Amino acid sequence: MSNRLCRQGFAKTSVFAMIVCVPISLAAQERSIAWGYNSFGVPGMIDMPTAFGREDAELGFTTSHFKNQTRNTMTFQISERLSASFRYAILFDIRRDPGSAVLPDRYDRSFSLQYRFADEGRYRPAMAFGINDIVGTGIYGGEYVVASKTLTPRLRATAGLGWGRLGSYNGFSNPLGAVFGDGVKSRPLAEGGLGGSFDPDIWFRGDAAFFGGVEWQATDRVRLTAEYSSDDYAREDGSAFDRKSPFNFGVSYQYNDRTTLDLRYLYGSEIGVQLSYALNPKKPRFGSGLDSAPPPILPRVAGRGQEPVDLSGPGFARTARQALAREGVALDGLQADGKTLRIQIRNDRYATSVQAVGRAARVLTRIAPAYVDNFEIRLAAEGAPVTSVLLRRSDLERLEFHPVAPDLLRVKTRIVDAAESLPAINGRYPALTYGFEPYITPSLFDPDEPVRMDFGVALTGRFEPAPGLVFSGRVHQKIAGNLDKGTRESTSVLERVRSESYLYYKGGDTTIPELTGAYYFRPGGDLFGRVTAGYLESMFGGVSSELLWKPQNSRLALGAEVNYVKQRDFDQLFGFRDYETFTGHVSAYYEIGGGYFGQLDVGQYLAGDVGATLTLAREFDNGWRVGAFATVTDVSAADFGEGSFDKGIQLTVPLDWITGRPNKSKLNTVIRPVQRDGGARLKVSGRLYDRVRGLQATDIDATWGRFWR
């Protein structure tokens, strides 16, 4: 008997093993959910799509390879009906267009969309349309309308009509011509060149062709697929491989609920393999997490604990600080006011601030003298207060084990803006912390080496002399990596604010990416302020100031940021280069509802260009976020260069979702098909919106159930 309810080895398994190795029974094969991803990473069969989507919110990563061609795709099921994919393909011996000269290699990025406009009914098939290359160079350009029907629980059939690449084999004159006239019967070549051109006028034009297939779920894990492909591979045939037949055959093996392996026989001549890994942000492996049990609420007993305690004295503050620290909550300030005890806290441990409030409240019931009837827990970020949560002690005592405790407690709890700090406890300031951590800096999509990275050790330090005042820095010591092997010289005609990153990578093995002093303050109710000065990021230093208006319970927030910055030397130490500029934006943040989020930033970018960035994201209350952004400025597509305008994908993964252990940190990734100088923004730490929102009523209410966790 181990005396542990959680098996010992279980908790110590490495992070990486946990992601991959936890066996879970296979998810039920649900009606209307696509059974797999095709070689383009789109819900489908082998090369062809189906009309079914994947489970809502699923994030699928696929890598598919056959002769001279590898496609890596990330697909997000944005809603039950809509999915979007980003694809990075490496192709050898391919023609830019059918009939043109064979190129030795090509690196192709594409975005695609699929929308199901009709759900499957008893007799009606599910129907969807899709566009395979929205803003790209057109190599995979193709559109389709497709219908799929579940014939028996284990058998599905699909038939569709494709255009572009998907209308290239056995094509016939565009049937849309009957409606839209002869103009749609020819398909102009995609403009290509720079890529990033948005060419809706070529979609669904030119010849069309039929495709189709059947899928048979032979066992719970094995699926057999046969399809008839309408893609003639004219860009590859004869150079990359020999296409001999329109028929493809595949076997899929579902290894576990997340991982699927595919083996395929393609076009009568080639073997293809695919690995798919799909996860759903709504389904963490560890449920509500392996966080330790909270301290039980200690009810007041008549006649006990009535002895006078000096709540303002250092003794009580020390007791409170220690007791809260055990729960991962840092005490910043404390104030006793008659029957109300107020504390100001920082949440150092939990992904949701409401859990820190819940733990703090439990601790207060254990240490506060019996005459204290009310608790006010003030949440602060960077020493500046954000929100007050006002609780009645009797509610805590009464509701701890109530089946609907969250709802009943929330009704009795007030959550309001807190603009004033409580008096700091003795010994809170000044505070110095420092530590070491590993870092990894990746660089993607350089045609010479699609993945490069550096890794090393970062020394981080932080000094807080007074509330809201934070001096912090990072020193990086590279241990190994190949970022400095980049040799692609910038061809930019703009100020080279980002395109000379390879010179920064070569600049030195010991660098100071960040060294700043920052002041966070509350200029008034619902207002938040920040001023940061110093070496703000690896390429720029200067002064950054920000003001945010964000009321509690408001979907809308508005912000303004003004920066004056100078370009840093390539060695990322203390020197500067000549270029200096004003950059700044006004921003509107809006929670659309249903987990969707929009942000619009308008202003002047680093290279002096003026324009706007639109960001759309789906956010989950556990911290996951999948978003996409695009920036259009007054820089022309030709001046911008490859990609024509700045765009990308944002992915945020909370660490506690992966490990099951309480953790505030998140992994943030921005994937850009290409980084150029137009539409580039300053990367300054401590931007206010993300600091503030997690501490406000909207987020607290959404995750209120964790108060009792």
Next chain:
Amino acid sequence: MRIFLCAAAIALLAGCQPALQRIAGTQAPAQVTLSQKALAGPVMRVQIASRGADAQLSRVAVKDDVETWLAVDNISLSFRHGVLVASRGLGFDLMGADANGTLAAFAGQGAPVYRRQMRYLTGDHHSTYLMAGCQMTVTGWEVVGGQRLERLEEKCRARQNSFTNIFWRDSSGFIVQSRQWISPEIGYLRSSIRKR
């Protein structure tokens, strides 16, 4: 390329312990120091088959008629008169449950079919409820662990889940042993109490 990725992984795993802890999450205290009073009190042995877990728990809090028991790895279980009403630290925890119907059925009172409400957290931190319809059957006396105990079976159905909780009580009505369902993901726990 591959070589230094491996090197990176090794360095991450071996080299930088404190940082790794930061990445892997704040470590909960590995062992809880239980108070003398708790250690001197009764002991509950709990087994959770789906976790391969077998532990002795000490009683750390009594509030009204709810007792909270804690394992040394900081996982707690709370029972109202022997009926599980909360778990903490198991991952797919029972956040709260109502025991009124079960307790009434123990006393031979109440409706023959009654409701049990059980609260959980979803993967994105929302409260979610399972409403079970339950029925209690007294199946008779049997000797368990050398003790003559009365066995009661509570059969419940909640959406796609059906489960049977089993309680063994002594002649005073005290629940000595039980098998109770926690959540769809964890399944059952088995508990037995003995005086220290």
